[in-house]
Amino acid sequence: MCGIVAYIGEREAYPIVLKGLKRLEYRGYDSAGVALYGQQGLQVYKKKGKVSELEDFVAGKDASAHIAIGHTRWATHGEPSDRNSHPHKSQDGKLAMVHNGIIENYMQLKQELLNQGHTFQSDTDTEVLVHFIGEIKNSNHYSTEEAVRIALKRVVGAYVILIIDEDDPTTLIAARKGSPLVIGVGKGEHFLASDASPIVEYTKEVVYVNDYEIAIIRKDELILKNIANEIQSPYIQQLDIELAAIEKSGYDHFMVKEIFEQPQTIYDSLRGRLDAKKGTLTMGGIREYASLLKEARRIIIVACGTSWHAGLIAEYIIEELCRIPVEVEYASEFRYRNPVVGKGDVIIAVSQSGETADTLVAMESAKEKGAIILGVCNVVGSSIARLSHAGAYTHAGPEIGVASTKAFTAQLAVLCLIALKVAEEKGSISQQRFQYLLDELDSISEKVATTLKLDAQIRQVADKYKDARDFLFLGRGYNFPVALEGALKLKEISYIHAEGYPAAEMKHGPIALVDENLPVVFVATRDANYEKIVSNIQEIKARKGKVIAVVTEGDTSIRSMADDVIEVPACDELVAPMLSVIPLQLLAYYIGVLKGLDVDKPRNLAKSVTVE
Structure with missing residues (x-):
């Protein structure tokens, strides 16, 4: 959600920042802007x-500079508009700032500034913050760095901010709390961004800024x-991604590229974790906490969106294999309902970003409250990885398409490994069953590759139902x-209305929707619930519903x-979701394409949701 890019060094800054903003388009945004210092001062x-509209707007204007900050905005305070777009300037026009996050007490700060004679050009919390920093700087004759430090002690909320000061155009000031910021370290230059995708083509050496840190960046100096x-x-860490991973590589869209990357x-x-031939499973990221995990009184999985669905499947797997009670919570609700959590509880936080x-x-x-925190995420050095006691990376590589695909199946794979490891440590699974599931996991990539060969058939199904107004998706158990x-x-x-239900619940309300125009998708691979779901299909057909199975x-x-x-392909029901979800991903993709929609950047959505 929102994207930040900046450059300081000897190169022309604007082309680097512009390209970086294009790299971050996948995060979701509604406007874009840059601030740079050149011969005409701060612009x-x-x-x-x-x-691209920003690019056209700047074309023909003087954009020559060796320092620049850029931003793609996803609206929170104030509608999408030119005036609400970032960067924003301080009251005296000397500071230009971009900001990711939300300042929760901005109204209080704004009222104070209004009382002091400030006027505002936008509806944003960001403009309030840069005015506040400028006021502290000017009224106390502080440096920008000191003004930022003092201002942030008053701020309530989440932020990454980047500031150019017209009085010191050789320095960038950055600060972070609760929103990501990575700094690329080059020779006599630095690159800043919300994630590594705008940086990787210039340098592999990066610094991940921590919460409550302020960075003072010059072309040849980085002070934290x-x-x-x-x-x-x-x-300083080494990036482990390649430029090719963030390119389409001949595919029409990132989404379909990432669907087809799933075998890999x-x-x-x-x-490096599973060795089916030797019958071993190594999870180095949770080794130190293995004994505590097996003694956990309960496990709570917290996640949002697609990751929450991965957590639901993990609930089934963990309870079956480990015999530990599991709850799956929407992270957005978990904090605010004053949950009963304490020592002996394990929290597994699942997040792509x-x-x-x-x-x-x-x-x-x-x-x-004393719980053990395990993180399951895709991005090395991310906030969740650093906040966790232990955990595991999914190693899915950069996911550019806003709708998560390969991250979901990678999360399922890692969560299954964690469950198997805890079950092995606890002795709640037989050696025979343990080996069988290792073999099943070992073969799953090949079976996913086989499933992807159904691509043309699924496109035909998509063409048949692309004009439907509603869909119903039904499954039982793991499905x-x-x-x-x-x-x-x-x-x-x-943008078609669709609902997912347990198939048995269909009779308790949703069956009223069924008629000859409603496509009903059944996830009905062979498992312990197979006979039951066959009966559910018969109930839909008796009411003339269209069944996709x-x-x-x-x-x-x-x-x-x-x-x-x-x-x-046939597989054990524990790993079946990694297969059965593939046709559903392709079905959504092709319906979107056939409707002429931008499947990589769906309307109103953001890839990384960094505000509450």
Whole structure:
């Protein structure tokens, strides 16, 4: 949600920042802007709409500079407009600032500033903050760095801010709390961004800024201080992503590229951890806490969106294998209902980005109460990874498409490994069953590759139902959360109303929706609930509903009833969701494409939700 890019060095800054903003378009935004210091002093250019519209607006204007900050905005305070776009300036026009996050006490600060004679050009909390910093600087004759440090002691909320000061155009000031910021370290230059995608083509050396840290950046110097003004030692890490990972590589969209990457990303999630031939499972990220995990009185999974669906499947897996009670909570609700959490509880926080604000707040609350925190996320060095006691990376690589696909199956793979490891440590699983599931996981990447060969068939199904106004997705057991995920993908990508339900609950209300125009997608691979879901399909057909069924290869019973059948390879029901979700991802993708929609950047959505 929102994107930040900046450059300081000897190169022309504007082209680097502009390209970086394009790299961050996947995060979701409604306007874009840049501030730079050149021969004409401090200049700000910003426009509602796409980065390309900003590019057209700046064309022909003087954009020559060696320092620049850029921003893509996802509206929170004030509608999408030119005037609400970032960057914003201080009252005297000397400071230009971009900001990710939300300042919760901005109205109080704004009233104070209005009383002091300030006037505002926008409706944003960001303009209030830059005015506040400027007021502190000018009234006390402080440096910008000192003014930022003092101002942030008053601020309530989340932020990453970047500031250019017209009086000191050789320095960038940055600060962070609760929103990501990475600094790329080059030779005589520095790059700043919300994530590594705008940086990777220039340098592999990066510093992840921590909460409550302020960075003072010059072309050949990086100084980190905490909010108490104490010097911190920057920890330089090596990026492990390649430029090709954030390019389309010949695919029409990032979403379909990432769907087809899943055989590899699942394999990468298992690689180095699972050795089916030796019958071993190594989870280094949770080794120190293995004994506490097996003794956990309960496990609470906190997540949002697609990650919440992965958590629901993990609930089934953990309870079956480990015999530990599991609750799955929306992170956005967890903190505010005053949950009963304490020692002996384990919190598993699941997030693609590792920066999901709701999930981070839930983790902080549980950690304060003595719970053990495990993080499952995709981004090395992310906030969730650093806040956790232990955990595991999914190693899915950058996911650019806003609608999560490969991150979901990678999360399932890692959560399954964690459950198996705890079950092994606890002795709640037989050696025979343990080995069987290792073998099943070992073969899942190949089976996903086989499922992806159904691409053309699924496109035909999509073409048949692309004009439907509503969809119903049904599943039982492990496939119920898959039905939820399928419905979510279709809503995100095609803007068609879709609902996911446990198939048995269909009779308790949703069956009233069924008529000859309603497509009903059944996730009906062979498992312990198979006979029950066959009965549910019959109930839909008796009411003339259109049935699309995802079934196990060789199924004849459902084929005789369904209007359209998609077969996936046979596998154990614990790992089946990694297969059965693939056709639903492709169905959503192709319906969106056939409707002429931007499937990589669906309306109103943001990739990384960094505000509550």
